Amino acid sequence: MDVFIEISKGVLEQGFIYAIMALGVYISYHVLDFPDLSVDGTFPLGAAITAMLILGGVNPWLACLLAFIVGALAGLVTGLLHVKLKIRDLLSGILTMTALWSVNLSIAKTSLLSTYGAKTIFDSGIIMLLPESLASWRTLILVLILALFMKFLLDWYLTTKSGMLLRAVGDNPQLVTSLAKNPGYVKILGLAIGNGFAAFSGAILCQQQKFFDVNMGTGMIVMGLASVIIGMTVFKKLSIIKYTTMVVLGSILYKGAISLALNLGFNPNYLKLIMAVLFTLALVSNNFLDKKEGRGKVHGHVAIEEY
Amino acid sequence: MAMLQLKNIDVIFNWGTVNETQVFDNFNLDIEKGQFVSVVGSNGSGKTTLLNLVAGNLEPTSGEILLEGKSILNLAEYERSHFIGRVFQDPGKGTSPSMTILENMALADNKGQTFGLQRGVNRKRLDFYRSQLEQLELGLEDKLNVKVGALSGGQRQALSLLICTLTPIQLLILDEHTAALDPKTSETIMELTNKLIQEKGLTTLMVTHNLRYAVEYGNRLLMMNKGEAVIDAQDAEKDKLEINDLVQVFSEISIELGN
Ligand SMILES: Nc1ncnc2c1ncn2[C@@H]1O[C@H](COP(=O)(O)OP(=O)(O)O)[C@@H](O)[C@H]1O
Numbered sequence: 001m002d003v004f005i006e007i008s009k010g011v012l013e014q015g016f017i018y019a020i021m022a023l024g025v026y027i028s029y030h031v032l033d034f035p036d037l038s039v040d041g042t043f044p045l046g047a048a049i050t051a052m053l054i055l056g057g058v059n060p061w062l063a064c065l066l067a068f069i070v071g072a073l074a075g076l077v078t079g080l081l082h083v084k085l086k087i088r089d090l091l092s093g094i095l096t097m098t099a100l101w102s103v104n105l106s107i108a109k110t111s112l113l114s115t116y117g118a119k120t121i122f123d124s125g126i127i128m129l130l131p132e133s134l135a136s137w138r139t140l141i142l143v144l145i146l147a148l149f150m151k152f153l154l155d156w157y158l159t160t161k162s163g164m165l166l167r168a169v170g171d172n173p174q175l176v177t178s179l180a181k182n183p184g185y186v187k188i189l190g191l192a193i194g195n196g197f198a199a200f201s202g203a204i205l206c207q208q209q210k211f212f213d214v215n216m217g218t219g220m221i222v223m224g225l226a227s228v229i230i231g232m233t234v235f236k237k238l239s240i241i242k243y244t245t246m247v248v249l250g251s252i253l254y255k256g257a258i259s260l261a262l263n264l265g266f267n268p269n270y271l272k273l274i275m276a277v278l279f280t281l282a283l284v285s286n287n288f289l290d291k292k293e294g295r296g297k298v299h300g301h302v303a304i305e306e307y
Numbered sequence: 308m309a310m311l312q313l314k315n316i317d318v319i320f321n322w323g324t325v326n327e328t329q330v331f332d333n334f335n336l337d338i339e340k341g342q343f344v345s346v347v348g349s350n351g352s353g354k355t356t357l358l359n360l361v362a363g364n365l366e367p368t369s370g371e372i373l374l375e376g377k378s379i380l381n382l383a384e385y386e387r388s389h390f391i392g393r394v395f396q397d398p399g400k401g402t403s404p405s406m407t408i409l410e411n412m413a414l415a416d417n418k419g420q421t422f423g424l425q426r427g428v429n430r431k432r433l434d435f436y437r438s439q440l441e442q443l444e445l446g447l448e449d450k451l452n453v454k455v456g457a458l459s460g461g462q463r464q465a466l467s468l469l470i471c472t473l474t475p476i477q478l479l480i481l482d483e484h485t486a487a488l489d490p491k492t493s494e495t496i497m498e499l500t501n502k503l504i505q506e507k508g509l510t511t512l513m514v515t516h517n518l519r520y521a522v523e524y525g526n527r528l529l530m531m532n533k534g535e536a537v538i539d540a541q542d543a544e545k546d547k548l549e550i551n552d553l554v555q556v557f558s559e560i561s562i563e564l565g566n
């Protein structure tokens with residue numbers, strides 16, 4: 001029983017931390033309709049910056065905030081590559097991701113950096129107000145609050161004028177043009193926000209696991225997309241819950257499935273393979289459900305080509 | 308002064324290649340304020356090119372385009388949207404399908420202002436949106452929270468019309484906007500279009516495949532062929548035009564073209 005609780009706690013902790021990254025992927029993939037691979041680079045970017053800052057004695061909350069901002073700047077670069085230099089969406093993300101590898105290494109100065117001993121949001125400040133008896137739950141409670149806070153922040157943003165324009169640009173860029181706004185700029189803004197979320201998530205993971213690893217971003221986009229798609233597929237019928245909630249739940253389900261597979265005795269070397277299989281299953285069932293309901297993603301209009 | 312002026316427009320596609328096509332050669336057009344111009348013409352006669360020039364999707368090879376006397380040539384398409392509204396053939400292009408009718412109206416209502424962190428939907432405007440939607444006589448005012456993606460093509464096109472005329476514009480461009488609809492819906496949308504144009508006194512440039520619409524609606528008719536207006540009839544002269552006259556010119560052109 002204790003083992004089960006420990007495992008579940010671990011799944012939930014990881015699930016909530018990565019859920020913030022998945023919310024970022026939700027913005028680019030679902031809201032903007034932009035497959036943004038930069039996430040694989042901005043997630044560790046957030047971690048690298050946080051590691052250096054907290055080792056330098058900077059307040060760990062401030063470190064998270066700065067990670068968000070720098071992640072957003074990296075997303076801005078992806079957006080500029082795409083919009084200003086007219087590089088394809090996938091390639092723009094790959095370029096940023098590739099460049100960030102070196103950037104992350106040069107920030108951390110090593111591929112593996114322990115932050116042991118540095119103050120983190122999990123062992124200093126407000127979280128210490130929790131009674132001692134809850135000490136072993138501190139991490140879970142804090143990541144739960146953080147994931148929910150980011151979710152509600154995003155929910156709120158998407159109902160503002162700026163957020164509505166963001167939704168419109170993924171849906172129908174021509175409408176944004178008709179509203180006398182440059183759709184390119186709106187896309188850049190969305191990519192900045194999405195990557196801010198990814199870097200923020202990386203910052204929290206770094207503080208929780210107490211190290212930065214230059215490889216920690218590998219497969220992030222797959223994990224993020226899987227969370228988005230699993231969440232939306234599983235909870236599709238529950239139209240009362242928001243997409244962002246589905247994404248958070250999807251992240252937990254995904255982490256749960258991986259943990260289950262490993263605990264059932266799958267070789268950890270197959271982890272990526274399991275990830276890919278899970279992702280494929282989610283995609284296929286998503287397509288299947290769409291077909292059954294006779295609709296794809298709401299983009300399918302009667303496309304009538306001129307010329 | 309004319310609302311819209313196209314002066315000495317040349318448009319050459321694929322200039323200097325074997326595929327070089329000259330669509331306009333010294334083309335001139337003045338549209339007066341309040342005029343409702345219907346444009347018809349065979350395929351490839353330059354109708355879409357004309358609209359693209361005005362809306363800002365296409366730069367002329369040479370020439371000048373003026374709106375109320377001011378050049379708009381160096382304005383991007385999204386910047387021209389401040390003055391020009393456009394409804395497309397594809398009913399999906401004028402609205403955001405994953406958003407509700409209310410959200411689409413709120414977006415349109417905010418055109419020309421900043422899109423900041425204020426609440427996107429202003430509840431105080433609800434009555435205004437309802438009264439605007441009532442004009443469409445499609446019952447959309449009772450469906451404010453329905454996603455636009457769930458509406459029919461005709462309903463979406465009606466909404467597109469409303470959205471692009473909600474805030475003041477100087478020119479309305481209609482790009483075969485009834486061509487993707489079934490005949491009955493097409494009729495409804497055309498009547499609605501005319502009603503909105505008359506009420507708001509909009510200067511309008513409408514390309515249509517439907518000769519009857521061109522004859523029945525508007526106060527000026529252009530028939531294009533090879534980048535030239537072979538018919539340009541206004542007011543009384545236009546009123547005298549009948550579909551048969553157009554068909555006759557059409558078939559003469561066709562014979563000339565060898566089909
Ligand atoms: N982007 C383009 N590149 C090359 N040729 C074009 C392009 N757009 C239009 N054309 C040519 O210009 C001519 C006029 O086209 P268009 O304005 O679409 O005619 P219409 O809308 O009246 O059918 C046609 O011969 C067409 O092939």
Ligand SMILES: [Mg+2]
Binds near residue numbers: 306355
């Ligand atoms: Mg055409």
